Amino acid sequence: MRLRAALALGTAPDPRSVGKLIERCAIEPEFYVRDMLTWALTRHPSSTTVPELLAEVRSERPQARSQALHTLSKIGDRQVWPAITRAILTDADDEVARSAWRAAVVLVPAGEECGLAAVLSTQLGRGEHETQRSLSRALIALGEVSVPLLRAAMADTDAEPGVRRHAIATERLFRDPDAGFTFAIEDAKRIMVLGRAGQEGDG
Incomplete structure (x- = not known):
């Protein structure tokens, strides 16, 4: 029922539904419904959705932050880049951080890739398998700017294994x-x- 409702709101966009869609994103438990909510939001004018989504990025609810970042990455408006702060890229919640990494790679302006890669490289070794895979994908998507940072981490004998x-x-x-x-x-x-x-042999 919720999936059909989100589909209907995206099929016939109405600016009056944007607030409700965003509210639901923050609490919806099912992944596929959340994805449909994001799709429905992308069907509305960005001038209506983006300001409300940016407010959600600052929410105390991790799911609200994560889903807002995911939706902003799908909208692709690079003017929201200033909202992708170091704090959000290093958010304590893994799902929020992963969404932020994906959004950052999509939204980063030309010339800002090195700075983004430097922040992302501070998250190496973080979390479980899926979190680490997401970070690797983000660093790889940034291209050659990531390579010196990866090699520095590889050579850092003081770093955590x-x-x-x-x-x-x-x-x-x-x-x-x-x-x-x-x-x-x-x-x-x-x-x-x-x-x-x-090293032991050399010793």
Whole structure:
């Protein structure tokens, strides 16, 4: 029923429904319904939706922040870039951070890629498999500007092992996009073990 309602509101856009759609995004438990709510919002004029979505980015509700960022990335209005702050890119909630990373890659203005990559690289090693894969995809999408940061993290012997492992895996994926994240992580683990063995041998 909720899916059909969201579909109907997107099929026949009415500016009066924007507020309700955004409110529902903040509390809707089902992924497919949330995705349809986002689609419905993209069918409305950005002049109506964007200001309200930007307000949601500052919400205390993690789902409201996450879904607003996801919707802004689908709308693609680069004028919202100032809202993609360091604080939102490093949000304590993994889902919010992942949405912010995806939105940032879509919305980053030309010339700002290096700064964005620098912030994203501070999140290497964060979270579980899906979070790390999302970050790797974002860094790879930014292109060559990410490579020096990845190599610096790979060479940083003071970094946490998880940070170095994630950097190695991401750099591997950059060179071989078809490798798959799981394989790249396993390869990174092997490289780190061999590296430690080499260091012990040298000692």
